[in-house]
Structures are given as structure tokens and as C-alpha cells.
Amino acid sequence: MSVAAALSTLRTRAPEAAPRVGLILGSGLDPLAADIEDAVEVAYADLAGFPDPGVAGHAGRLVLGRLAGQSVACLRGRAHLYEGGPADAMAVPVRLLAALGCEIVVLTNAAGGITPGMAAGELMLISDHINFAGANPLVGPNDDAVGPRFPDMTEAYDGPLRAAMKAAAAGEGVRLHEGVYLWCLGPNFETSAEIRAFAALGADAVGMSTVPECLLARHAGLRVAGVSSITNLAAGLGAGAISHDETLAMGARAAAGLSRVLRRFLQDMP
Ligand code: HPA
Numbered sequence: 001m002s003v004a005a006a007l008s009t010l011r012t013r014a015p016e017a018a019p020r021v022g023l024i025l026g027s028g029l030d031p032l033a034a035d036i037e038d039a040v041e042v043a044y045a046d047l048a049g050f051p052d053p054g055v056a057g058h059a060g061r062l063v064l065g066r067l068a069g070q071s072v073a074c075l076r077g078r079a080h081l082y083e084g085g086p087a088d089a090m091a092v093p094v095r096l097l098a099a100l101g102c103e104i105v106v107l108t109n110a111a112g113g114i115t116p117g118m119a120a121g122e123l124m125l126i127s128d129h130i131n132f133a134g135a136n137p138l139v140g141p142n143d144d145a146v147g148p149r150f151p152d153m154t155e156a157y158d159g160p161l162r163a164a165m166k167a168a169a170a171g172e173g174v175r176l177h178e179g180v181y182l183w184c185l186g187p188n189f190e191t192s193a194e195i196r197a198f199a200a201l202g203a204d205a206v207g208m209s210t211v212p213e214c215l216l217a218r219h220a221g222l223r224v225a226g227v228s229s230i231t232n233l234a235a236g237l238g239a240g241a242i243s244h245d246e247t248l249a250m251g252a253r254a255a256a257g258l259s260r261v262l263r264r265f266l267q268d269m270p
Pocket residue numbers: 110111112113184189190206207208231232233234235242247
């Protein structure tokens with residue numbers, strides 16, 4: 001589906017908006033949107049081609065405004081493949097960011113930590129990803145006006161943006177791990193054997209999102225940065241079972257640090 005209809009709706013609501021940075025907020029990270037100044041909010045339900053906010057399970061609102069001196073477009077809530085929608089459910093939202101003029105998108109999520117040394121409530125900068133979901137939002141006819149049929153993914157997560165995010169975390173005194181994020185379909189949390197297998201494959205954290213948006217963003221020519229909030233140790237690595245409530249609570253704890261890092265990142269952006 002094309003972004004033209006959603007773009008014209010946004011143009012009537014916020015004619016002046018010229019965001020440079022797109023933000024996608026994951027589980028427990030929604031409070032970050034409250035910091036956006038001069039905010040114009042549009043419900044996903046009013047934007048053609050956006051996922052059903054009921055399905056998205058989060059706020060389901062696009063917020064345009066300013067954060068730490070930068071003009072931003074923030075997607076509060078994403079669709080996940082495990083909800084049953086198509087793999088390209090986030091295609092229009094991500095392409096709309098590009099159509100609005102964003103050059104950069106910052107993807108955030110909640111993830112289970114695999115690599116030793118990570119603790120719940122800490123952050124991990126995504127250095128790269130492994131698509132282990134057997135799905136891809138770019139499957140189907142290619143829209144050559146958006147991007148190439150065979151997009152390059154050699155450095156999917158932009159090197160200079162990674163360096164800037166590390167500098168922002170250091171400046172704020174917030175611990176930032178760095179590693180590879182592996183996308184699992186879900187909705188169940190993984191088995192302990194799966195986590196051992198993913199560790200052997202080179203994954204440092206595991207989650208149920210973000211990879212489709214990274215693929216869509218790279219396809220559309222956006223530079224991508226990604227940060228995971230490590231809400232729990234992955235299956236078999238912590239004490240006992242993993243619960244969604246725990247991931248939400250730890251996501252909220254990580255949100256405070258992430259908010260500081262993101263503000264510094266935006267503020268220091270050349
Ligand atoms: N696995 C998958 N997704 C997650 C996890 C996890 O352990 N924690 C938060 N999201």
C-alpha cells in the first residue's frame with residue numbers, strides 16, 4: 001500500500017512538520033513520547049495503511065514534535081508478526097517516516113539478554129541482527145520508487161549512529177551493552193534449548209520485533225539505530241519463568257536511562 005493517503009492526512013494536521021528523526025517505541029518505552037514538545041498526535045486509526053491500534057497493543061498514535069532540539073516523528077506502538085497480521089504491517093508507517101523527510105530512524109524494543117554480563121533493566125545497542133522468524137516485510141512485488149529489489153544489509157545498523165549512541169550513553173553515565181539482536185516470531189518466550197542455540201549462532205539478545213522495521217527502513221534509504229531494553233535474562237539463564245509483566249516492569253525501569261541517552265543523542269546530533 002502506498003503512503004500517499006496517510007501523508008496527505010498528516011499534511012492537513014501538521015502542515016509545517018519536517019521531522020528529521022523517526023522513533024519507534026517498544027514495550028515499556030512508551031513514556032518517552034510524553035517528553036515530546038509542541039506535539040501533534042494522530043491516531044493510527046486515522047492514517048490509511050497503519051496497523052489497527054487494537055492489534056498493535058500499544059498506544060497506536062503517531063506524534064510529531066520536538067525532542068531535545070530535534071524535529072521528530074514518533075511511532076507509539078508497532079504491530080508484531082505474532083499478532084497475526086501480515087509481515088509488512090509496519091510498511092506504511094516506516095515509509096511515511098521517509099516520505100516526511102526523516103533521514104534516521106531509532107528503533108527500540110524489549111529483549112531477553114543472552115550474553116553473560118547483561119542485567120535486567122540495562123540497555124543494549126544493536127550492532128546487527130539475525131532474522132530467525134522466517135518472514136520478511138519486503139516479500140512480494142517491489143515498489144522501485146521506495147527502494148531496490150535486493151537491498152544491501154552489510155551494515156544494517158549505521159556505524160556513525162552507533163558511535164553517537166555510545167557517546168551519548170557515556171556522556172549520561174548509562175551502561176550500554178552492544179550486540180546482535182535475533183528476531184523470533186513468538187508469541188511464546190523461547191525454550192532454554194533455543195536460547196543455547198541462538199547463543200551459538202552469535203545472538204546477544206532475543207526479541208519479537210524490530211527486524212521487520214529495520215528491513216523496511218533500510219529498503220527506504222533510512223539510516224537505522226537500534227536500542228534494546230534488556231527486560232529479562234533469556235530463557236534458562238535467569239531464575240525461573242519469564243513473564244510479560246516482568247518485561248513491562250523492567251522496560252519501564254530501562255526507559256529512564258534510555259530517555260536520557262536518546263535526548264543526548266538527539267541534542268548532540270550534527
Ligand atoms: N524473548 C523474546 N522477546 C522478549 C524477551 C525474551 O526473553 N524479553 C522481552 N521480549
